[in-house]
Amino acid sequence: MELKSNAPLIDAQHPIATAWERHRFNMKLVNPANKRKYSVIVVGTGLAGASAAATLAELGYNIKAFCFQDSPRRAHSIAAQGGINAAKDYPGDGDSVFRLFYDTVKGGDYRSREANVYRLAQLSLNIIDQAVGQGVPLAREYGGLLSNRSFGGAQVSRTFYARGQTGQQLLLGAYQALARQIEANKVEMHVRTEMMDLIVIDGRARGIVSRNLVTGALEAHIADAVVLASGGYGNVYFLSTNAMASNGSAAWRAYRRGALFANPCYTQIHPTCIPVHGEHQSKLTLMSESLRNDGRVWVPKKAEDCGKNPNTIPEEDRDYYLERKYPSFGNLVPRDVASRNAKMVCDEGRGVGATKLGVYLDFSDAINRLGKHVVEERYGNLFEMYERITDEDPYKTPMRIFPAVHYTMGGLWVDYNLQSNIPGLFVLGEANFSDHGANRLGASALMQGLADGYFVIPYTLGHYLATATVDKALPKIAEDHEAVVATLDEVKARVDQLMSIGGSRTPDSFHKELGKIMWEHVGMGRTEAGLKTALELIPKLRAEFYKDLKVVGAAESLNITLEKAARVADFLELAELMARDALNRAESCGGHFREESQTEEGEAKRDDEQFSYVAAWAFKGADEAPELHKEALTFDHVKLTQRSYK
Amino acid sequence: MKITLHVWRQSDAKDKGHFEKYVHPNVSPDSSFLEMLDEVNEDLLSQNKEPIAFDNDCREGICGACGMVINGAPHGPQRLTTTCQLHMRKFKDGDEVWIEPWRAKAFPVIRDLIVDRGAMDRIIEAGGYISINTQNAQDANALPIPKPVADKAMDAATCIGCGACVAACPNAAAMLFTSAKVSHLGLLPQGQPERARRVGNMVAQMEAEGFGGCTNHGDCAEACPKGIGLEFIARMNRDFFGAMLKSPDHIPARWKRR
Ligand SMILES: Cc1cc2nc3c(=O)[nH]c(=O)nc-3n(C[C@H](O)[C@H](O)[C@H](O)COP(=O)(O)OP(=O)(O)OC[C@H]3O[C@@H](n4cnc5c(N)ncnc54)[C@H](O)[C@@H]3O)c2cc1C
Ligand code: FES
Numbered sequence: 001m002e003l004k005s006n007a008p009l010i011d012a013q014h015p016i017a018t019a020w021e022r023h024r025f026n027m028k029l030v031n032p033a034n035k036r037k038y039s040v041i042v043v044g045t046g047l048a049g050a051s052a053a054a055t056l057a058e059l060g061y062n063i064k065a066f067c068f069q070d071s072p073r074r075a076h077s078i079a080a081q082g083g084i085n086a087a088k089d090y091p092g093d094g095d096s097v098f099r100l101f102y103d104t105v106k107g108g109d110y111r112s113r114e115a116n117v118y119r120l121a122q123l124s125l126n127i128i129d130q131a132v133g134q135g136v137p138l139a140r141e142y143g144g145l146l147s148n149r150s151f152g153g154a155q156v157s158r159t160f161y162a163r164g165q166t167g168q169q170l171l172l173g174a175y176q177a178l179a180r181q182i183e184a185n186k187v188e189m190h191v192r193t194e195m196m197d198l199i200v201i202d203g204r205a206r207g208i209v210s211r212n213l214v215t216g217a218l219e220a221h222i223a224d225a226v227v228l229a230s231g232g233y234g235n236v237y238f239l240s241t242n243a244m245a246s247n248g249s250a251a252w253r254a255y256r257r258g259a260l261f262a263n264p265c266y267t268q269i270h271p272t273c274i275p276v277h278g279e280h281q282s283k284l285t286l287m288s289e290s291l292r293n294d295g296r297v298w299v300p301k302k303a304e305d306c307g308k309n310p311n312t313i314p315e316e317d318r319d320y321y322l323e324r325k326y327p328s329f330g331n332l333v334p335r336d337v338a339s340r341n342a343k344m345v346c347d348e349g350r351g352v353g354a355t356k357l358g359v360y361l362d363f364s365d366a367i368n369r370l371g372k373h374v375v376e377e378r379y380g381n382l383f384e385m386y387e388r389i390t391d392e393d394p395y396k397t398p399m400r401i402f403p404a405v406h407y408t409m410g411g412l413w414v415d416y417n418l419q420s421n422i423p424g425l426f427v428l429g430e431a432n433f434s435d436h437g438a439n440r441l442g443a444s445a446l447m448q449g450l451a452d453g454y455f456v457i458p459y460t461l462g463h464y465l466a467t468a469t470v471d472k473a474l475p476k477i478a479e480d481h482e483a484v485v486a487t488l489d490e491v492k493a494r495v496d497q498l499m500s501i502g503g504s505r506t507p508d509s510f511h512k513e514l515g516k517i518m519w520e521h522v523g524m525g526r527t528e529a530g531l532k533t534a535l536e537l538i539p540k541l542r543a544e545f546y547k548d549l550k551v552v553g554a555a556e557s558l559n560i561t562l563e564k565a566a567r568v569a570d571f572l573e574l575a576e577l578m579a580r581d582a583l584n585r586a587e588s589c590g591g592h593f594r595e596e597s598q599t600e601e602g603e604a605k606r607d608d609e610q611f612s613y614v615a616a617w618a619f620k621g622a623d624e625a626p627e628l629h630k631e632a633l634t635f636d637h638v639k640l641t642q643r644s645y646k
Numbered sequence: 647m648k649i650t651l652h653v654w655r656q657s658d659a660k661d662k663g664h665f666e667k668y669v670h671p672n673v674s675p676d677s678s679f680l681e682m683l684d685e686v687n688e689d690l691l692s693q694n695k696e697p698i699a700f701d702n703d704c705r706e707g708i709c710g711a712c713g714m715v716i717n718g719a720p721h722g723p724q725r726l727t728t729t730c731q732l733h734m735r736k737f738k739d740g741d742e743v744w745i746e747p748w749r750a751k752a753f754p755v756i757r758d759l760i761v762d763r764g765a766m767d768r769i770i771e772a773g774g775y776i777s778i779n780t781q782n783a784q785d786a787n788a789l790p791i792p793k794p795v796a797d798k799a800m801d802a803a804t805c806i807g808c809g810a811c812v813a814a815c816p817n818a819a820a821m822l823f824t825s826a827k828v829s830h831l832g833l834l835p836q837g838q839p840e841r842a843r844r845v846g847n848m849v850a851q852m853e854a855e856g857f858g859g860c861t862n863h864g865d866c867a868e869a870c871p872k873g874i875g876l877e878f879i880a881r882m883n884r885d886f887f888g889a890m891l892k893s894p895d896h897i898p899a900r901w902k903r904r
Contacts, residue, residue: 055780070701070760071767073807074709090787126783133783135776135836137800144790162800168708169803176775183771191764214756243703277676280685283705385707388731391676454780506691508684553696557658558757560699561691 003260003616003631007115007416016637017097020119023416024459028466035060038465039223041208043195043250045072047167047446048429049229050174051453057181059458064221065178065187068194068213068245068563073175076231076243077449080167081288083151083159084446086124091148095156097121103154104444105638107334108409108437109590109606111263111614114637115416120435123451128160130454134173138162152289152442153332159443164288164381170446174453194563195250196491198226198257198425201483204473205254205425209491213563216556218491220484222477224465225424227457228254229449232408232430234267236571236578237523238515240405241273241286247567248574251412251431259420260616260629262413262433264574265582268440268591269524270406271338274389275358284404285389287361288382289442292331292338294366294375295399297322299359303349310352310360310398321345329645336439336591336604337645339403343524344602346402353400362398403524407445409436409591410581413616413631417460418452424468426461428452433614438590498565499555503548507564510545514568514575517541522579527595531583538579542572577617577626584628587611599642608640647739649673651686653698654746656755663755665744675735679722680705680712682734700759705730707871710806713813714759715746720810720869728808728871748809750818752856763809765855766823772851773844774827776836795833802830804872814869817858822866824852825882826874832885842889849886 008023010016030038038061042053045067053065067075087100100121105112128146132138138160139147151159162169181187192213199207199220207222233248234240255261272287298320300306305313321341323330333341342359345351352358367375372395376383383394390400411433418426418434429449436444468474477484521534545568553559588597588604589611597605614631649670656663668690673682680702687697702712707728714729716722722732737743745759753761803826811822828845831837837844860879867876 051780058779069703069709069711070763071710071807073767074703074711076704076709078709079704079706088786126781128786129783130778130780132786132789133776133778133836135799135831135834137796137803137830137834138786139800140791140793140796142793144792144796145787162803165708165804168806169800172803176770177778177780179767179771180775180777189767191767243709244705245703278674280674280677280681282678282681282684285706385731388727388733389678391733391735458780504692506688508688550691550694552691552694558699558760560697 001421001618001629003413003421003614003629005113005115005416005631007113010115010636016115016118019115020122027459027463030462030466032060036062038062039064040225040227040461041221041223042066042227042229043208044075044229044231044429044431045175045178046075046077046229046231046429047171047174047449048431048453049227050075050171050178051450052227052229052428052457053187054174054177054181055454055458056461057184057186063181063187064190064223066190066193066195066210068192070191072178072189072191073172075171076246077171077446078168079243080446081164081286082290083149083161083166083443084127084170085151085158085441085443086128086160086447087121087158088125088128089158090146091157093156095158099156100124100158102638104435104441105437105635106643107441108439109604109643110437110608110612110635110638110640111589111633112435112437113633114635116435119456120448120451123455124447126455127447127450131170131173134177136162136169136173138169153329153334154441167446170450174450195230196253196566197487198254199484199487200257200422201477201481202473204423204468206477207484209487211491211495214558216554216559218488218495220479220488222479222484224474225426225461227426227428227461228412228431229428229453230431232411233571233574234405234408236514236575237405237518238511239276239281239284239519241270241284244283247570249567249570251427252570252574254412254420254422254425256619257422258619259422259425260413260618261410261577262614262616263410263438263581264578264617265522265585265592266409266438266590267405268335268407268409269339269403271335271342271403272361272401273404274386275353275400275402276355277390285385286404286406287386287399287401289335291361291379291382294370294378295331295361295363296320296365297331297338297359297361299345299350299352306350306352306356319345319350326645333645334439335442336593340524340593342403358400358402360398361401363394364398367395407440409433409438409440413614417463418456419460419464424464426457428457438592495555495562495566498549498562498569499551501546501549501551503550505548506550507561507568510541510549511564511568511571513541514538514572518575518578522575522582525593525595526582528583528586531579534579535576535583538572538576545569545572580626581615581617584615585611603644606642647673647675647734647737649682649734649737650742652742652744653758655698655758658757659754673734675733677734678705678730679716679732679734680730698759699757702730707731708806710808713748713808713810715748715813717744720748720813721871726871726873728806748813750812750857752818752820753809753812761809765857766807766809766820768855769820769824769848769851770827773840773847774831776831777840789835791835799830799833802826802833802874802878805874806872808871810869810871811866812857814865815858816863816865817861819860819866820852820855820857821860821879821882822870822874824848825878828882828885829878832881841885842893845882845885845889
């Protein structure tokens with residue numbers, strides 16, 4: 001299969017800066033009076049899904065939106081803390097669309113599509129305008145203008161924020177726009193409803209099968225197009241910063257129906273999270289990256305000091321390893337570098353805390369230099385949260401932090417129109433693979449989700465519907481169409497299977513075991529041998545799952561164990577694809593570190609000759625190896641260099 | 647530590663419901679309240695019993711999904727803390743803990759500790775937004791907003807929609823929730839054109855959903871994990887009566903009929 005990005009022509013006469021505008025002009029429009037004749041399914045009400053559903057409804061399409069929470073306002077996007085990037089250059093510090101584009105391609109370690117990223121940087125401007133218009137209370141200066149900060153090591157201040165609750169406020173903006181369309185009867189909202197499968201008819205996405213999580217009822221929903229905005233799959237590791245119910249099933253089910261899964265191995269591990277405290281731990285809590293602006297990272301020089309009270313360890317016995325190894329960036333190296341180094345010192349036996357999986361983030365210098373009140377003003381709420389969880393006072397004892405899985409850059413393959421290889425299936429937000437390459441920059445996920453939902457899909461979906469109508473490719477589908485019935489039956493069979501295994505192990509116990517395999521072998525440092533081990537362990541665990549799973553209660557009622565079991569079943573397959581992709585990519589890039597591919601100084605070493613492509617995998621059957629398709633990446637505007645933070 | 651739980655179990659909306667007792671012999675003080683319940687659930691499963699159903703997702707105190715009444719207090723004993731952020735070190739070895747769902751006419755129980763909070767979404771749908779379509783916003787800095795105003799709007803916008811205010815109120819009123827959104831949007835210049843209409847419609851919806859009236863107990867603000875203050879209720883009342891006086895057209899018929 002040839003993978004066409006469908007990006008507009010870009011060359012000397014056709015600059016990248018006008019590509020989106022040209023593309024928009026060339027796309028077909030749906031006449032305003034005709035829009036109400038089309039129906040569109042939107043799965044997910046996070047930033048990407050809520051903004052898409054609201055905007056499409058405003059345009060006149062009939063929308064059915066779905067989320068598994070009890071309200072669209074509770075999607076995982078709500079938890080984003082730090083901020084959202086936009087190339088507004090309000091501070092006048094030299095930012096521009098081109099610089100944001102450049103930083104994003106470079107930050108992604110040259111594994112993303114230039115045309116997409118350029119458009120993203122352009123649309124970042126509109127997002128802030130739209131959000132402020134909706135009444136999103138972004139932070140302001142005394143002069144009444146919007147405030148910006150620098151984030152994640154960026155050299156300009158381009159991050160907009162709303163205290164430490166940026167995701168919440170942006171999501172509430174999109175949710176309110178959605179609420180307005182629900183009131184206008186343009187959106188039919190299905191809460192507590194989980195998409196279980198995609199309905200594909202004559203090669204086109206025509207609907208979904210859903211399960212009502214309260215009654216257990218399985219239902220088919222038919223539409224002219226399906227938009228997936230179902231979020232990332234970081235929870236494949238069991239422990240991550242994602243919300244408890246975040247899962248990969250919607251994307252996985254689409255994959256099994258023929259959609260390509262791109263770069264599944266690209267995972268972002270965030271360096272500053274609260275360490276694991278015990279076996280009963282259910283999730284990990286992120287501590288904002290901004291802490292590294294003033295905190296100093298260290299571990300004891302000698303392993304035997306690791307159990308001591310840190311305040312009794314003298315300066316000369318401490319190893320400020322980031323400052324030592326990266327004198328110019330110091331504690332502000334990018335996420336992947338900071339995470340990997342924390343793992344390295346812990347592997348050397350110099351980790352701290354009861355589990356020895358932790359490093360110190362120390363504010364005593366900052367407190368001495370700036371005074372406690374300044375530190376409190378900057379980070380007071382984070383310190384409080386830390387103390388609530390760990391019962392330790394970071395003003396007195398250094399914080400303990402450790403890396404945790406945070407974000408997945410991989411996802412369903414989409415073209416420039418955000419359409420998957422299945423016509424009529426569009427994928428937005430964290431669920432697609434599009435814009436972040438092998439590593440996402442801080443404050444760029446919110447930007448991408450909203451760019452996709454507010455400003456890209458309204459055009460590209462219209463073009464699809466208009467074109468498909470001309471081609472007479474969207475016939476009316478009856479509810480008893482054989483493909484609809486067959487998909488419903490398959491879902492029912494899957495649910496029945498999970499209910500009837502009658503084994504002894506809970507879904508959570510399988511999930512935890514899978515998480516350990518993934519963290520150990522498909523985590524921060526990956527080796528050929530480790531990945532091969534994972535590829536043996538995962539199918540074994542999956543086989544055991546289908547022999548020994550226990551689910552109690554009934555399928556026709558609210559059943560939290562069944563919900564969990566269905567998601568874990570899909571994680572057990574997705575995990576294998578991640579390991580396979582990681583094994584195939586024998587280079588290091590961004591968040592994907594192959595130990596075999598490093599520079600003499602131990603930094604990630606790309607192999608552009610061999611791996612400058614998107615790895616897009618096709619499902620070939622439950623027991624067959626998937627097939628790899630490659631989309632070559634070319635870079636005409638950004639110069640490929642080895643990243644260096646020395 | 648050993649903790650004895652009395653948990654409300656109710657199989658569906660029709661079931662009458664009852665308390666069941668569970669003993670967790672070995673709770674780690676470092677675990678969160680929900681992690682303790684996870685362990686109880688794993689134990690129940692191992693005995694082929696159905697686990698306790700409760701809503702939760704972010705476990706970071708921001709999504710508003712979690713919420714249960716713990717020993718009579720919505721979200722439990724720690725101030726400004728959601729259930730998911732409550733840790734077991736706030737309890738003592740040997741404690742008895744009573745866990746119930748939010749109780750309010752407008753929040754029917756779905757199962758165990760899960761209630762239907764759709765009424766809160768419908769209040770927002772009645773007017774909790776600014777009517778602006780995507781694509782036609784002016785430059786974000788074209789409209790300076792004084793920092794104190796923006797900050798106050800943010801204080802109100804911080805509401806996570808968990809429903810603890812309703813659960814705490816002897817009248818099961820949703821005044822704090824509704825007033826937080828009315829105030830967030832009503833404080834901002836962008837929210838002015840629809841200010842009167844918004845408050846009218848949202849208050850009417852609140853009544854239609856069966857939430858009670860406000861008799862100034864203040865329990866709602868006490869229980870709010872985000873510290874939303876009573877000042878917003880006062881603001882909403884002013885807005886509402888102002889709207890009625892100035893432009894009675896903005897007050898929906900269903901309110902006027904009463
Ligand atoms: C703790 C934390 C902090 C972060 N901070 C930042 C930050 O400061 N800046 C930044 O840019 N990014 C940040 N991120 C990343 C960012 O929050 C996410 O990438 C982004 O919000 C994802 O949005 P989304 O719309 O794609 O998906 P989500 O918000 O995850 O929404 C997914 C939606 O899909 C629905 N769904 C999923 N599967 C199904 C199904 N099968 N059936 C029905 N519905 C389904 C869910 O109900 C939900 O509504 C952070 C992430 C975390 C974990
Ligand atoms: S689970 Fe999200 S607020 Fe408690």
